[in-house]
Amino acid sequence: MFYEITGKSHVRIPPALLKQDTKEAVLQKLNDTFEGYIGGNVGFVIYVTEILNIGDGIIIPGDGAPYYETEFKMITFIPEIQEVCLGKISDITNFGAFINIGPVDGMIHVSQTMDDFISFSKSKVLTGKESKKSLKVGDKCRARVIAVSYKDLANIKIGLTMRQPGLGNLKWIEEDVKKLNKKSKKEKE
Numbered sequence: 001m002f003y004e005i006t007g008k009s010h011v012r013i014p015p016a017l018l019k020q021d022t023k024e025a026v027l028q029k030l031n032d033t034f035e036g037y038i039g040g041n042v043g044f045v046i047y048v049t050e051i052l053n054i055g056d057g058i059i060i061p062g063d064g065a066p067y068y069e070t071e072f073k074m075i076t077f078i079p080e081i082q083e084v085c086l087g088k089i090s091d092i093t094n095f096g097a098f099i100n101i102g103p104v105d106g107m108i109h110v111s112q113t114m115d116d117f118i119s120f121s122k123s124k125v126l127t128g129k130e131s132k133k134s135l136k137v138g139d140k141c142r143a144r145v146i147a148v149s150y151k152d153l154a155n156i157k158i159g160l161t162m163r164q165p166g167l168g169n170l171k172w173i174e175e176d177v178k179k180l181n182k183k184s185k186k187e188k189e
Contacts, residue, residue: 040150043078044103077102089139092124106158140170
């Protein structure tokens with residue numbers, strides 16, 4: 001889920017940026033520092049959006065740059081267990097599919113793609129034996145987050161499933177809705 005959260009930090013403004021407006025220089029340095037930052041308590045920082053407060057600058061002896069204590073707002077993405085996400089399949093392997101759900105790819109193990117025996121083709125397509133449903137790169141899907149691990153911040157792991165009703169390839173969901181509508185029309189007649 002995307003959030004707007006408030007943060008605080010000391011920002012060093014190098015002498016080359018002192019000719020800019022202080023607020024602009026601070027915003028630039030905050031984005032240089034935090035854009036793309038990953039942390040367990042803030043998730044994935046997308047962008048610093050607004051400066052709320054800039055304190056008085058201090059200069060540390062031996063360093064010609066001022067430091068400003070700054071309070072700011074930033075947009076972050078924090079995947080949460082049981083959250084339903086929309087995304088696009090970015091890669092398929094023999095063990096599952098990777099789906100882009102914003103600033104990160106989540107992984108759907110082959111056993112979590114559909115309730116069927118799955119075959120993998122060299123053209124990077126997963127196909128259900130009985131249902132004939134297929135999953136390929138570029139398909140838009142709906143998945144549920146079932147695991148999040150920040151153990152290695154350089155390689156965040158997000159586990160997803162598409163085996164529940166209302167989840168999966170958006171084409172499958174559309175077909176299921178059409179079948180339900182036909183069934184309910186027949187029952188009304």
